[in-house]
Amino acid sequence: MPRIITVSSGKGGVGKTTFAVNFALTLSRVAPTILVDLDTGTSSIRNTLDTPVNRDLYHFFRKGQPLSDCLTRLDHRCDPHNLFSNFSFVAAPKHSIEEITNWSDQSRWKLVHAINQLPAKFIILDLRAGLDANVIDFLPLSNSGILVFTPHHPAATLAAGDIVKSVLFRKLRFIFSSDSPFFRQHGSMAHEHRLVNDLLDQVEDVYEEGLSSLDDFLEDLQNSLGDNPYLKAITNVVHSFGVYFVLNMFDGVNESYETAVKPFVQYLTENLSSQLRLTNLGWVVKDEAIHEANCARRPILLQNQWRKTVVETDLDPIMRELAKLETSVLGLPKPQEAPDTKTPEDVLLHISDQSPLDRQLEILNSMYRTQGSLQVRNNFAYLAHRALHIVRSLPADTFGQSRLLTPLEIFHKIFPHTPPSI
Ligand SMILES: Nc1ncnc2c1ncn2[C@@H]1O[C@H](COP(=O)(O)OP(=O)(O)O)[C@@H](O)[C@H]1O
Ligand SMILES: [Mg+2]
Secondary structure, three states, X not given: OOEEEEEEOOOOOOOHHHHHHHHHHHHOOXXXXXXXXXXXXXXXXXXXXXXXXXXXXXXXXXXXXXXXXXXXXXXXXXXXXXOOOOEEEEOOOOOXXXXXXXXXXXXXXXXXXXXXXXXXXXXXXXXXXXXXXXXXXXXXXXXXXXXXEOOOOHHHHHHHHHHHHHHHHHHHHHHHOOOOHHHHHOOOOHHHHHHHHHHHHHHHOXXXXXXXXXXXXXHHHHHHHOOOHHHHHHHHHHHOOEEEEEEEEEOOHHHHHHHHHHHHHHHHHHHOOOOOEEEEEEEEEOOHHHHHHHHOOOOHHHOHHHHHHHHOOOOHHHHHHHHHHHHHHHOOOOHHHOOOOOOHHHOOOOOOOOOHHHXXXXXXXXXXXXXXXXXXXXXXXXXXXXXXXXXXHOOOOOOOEOOOOOHHHHHHHHOOOOOOOO
């Protein structure tokens, strides 16, 4: 089953594209990987890779070419030893073309359908900044994809939090919309239904006095209605929702904790819930060499001296440390214990007594013990192997997604037993 992993940040300039390109290159050493540039206004990926592009999204949208014919492989100059032959990318058009930069709904679903058909194990989507439909519709339903933010950009941390909020509320709104099967099933509870939607409005709208988080909301619901199907459904959605993030331009545990992780976790706890499953995937240090490599259109992992990272590094010690970290600190099951047939809700999640903030600090420290002594160039190897470990440990759709869903498919995903006519 493919894993489609979206990389987003809410804000621009935090290193989304830098991360997406190098992450995809690393994953391609393990399995076929396609990187898709969905930041169609800036054509950033083609500007980062010094490789001629014959066909891109222009040919897909305007010339009717299949998306799988619009793939570009690295040419000899970028990959002289053919080490990344499993990597290809779909470039955005050379310059902005209004119709392609701002897709219509119809174009977007055409693209979604084509991305779902791409022949790769990993499909990495580099999203644009912002929170419009051209971002939200590519984000997973049950997790955040990968969020990139940086200790150097406080507004980016809050923008990443807003992505989590948008995805979570999209799912809750689906469940509690008046034409949802949930509503039909519990339609006799019209009073409860109105109440749930009113309370959701209050949580979502930060200008409104009243409930500020989904935790308060659940408590309120419990107090006014007692145990009921609404409470159960919302609790399930919130407690099984996964947030995965990467810190770019990392500058040490304390600095990153104080200026990025802490405000991020506080935002989520205060506005959404303290029960979300937060996973810090790792970090990329701030290094001028990374920036220079981008400017030279040869990403850092394609530079001679860095290529070794993903090709020659002995990954066993990293993997051993990761296995320990995942089971002891993050509480993930061992890979073989989590068959793909389980739903995210079935997976036994480690419930910690610690506050979400203490937990994140402990994770940062544990990762630093593992990673701090590693060479800068191993950051991407670490991140990719952590992602692989999670892919192997958790059921499909807990991290990334197995396919992008249309609204109708989302409906059936949430309510699998609904007859197709509804
Ligand atoms: N870890 C890093 N160290 C140094 N410079 C970086 C790093 N990550 C990104 N940059 C630089 O920051 C700028 C923004 O990065 P980019 O990946 O284009 O961000 P985004 O896709 O979020 O807009 C670029 O000039 C890039 O070269
Ligand atoms: Mg970008």
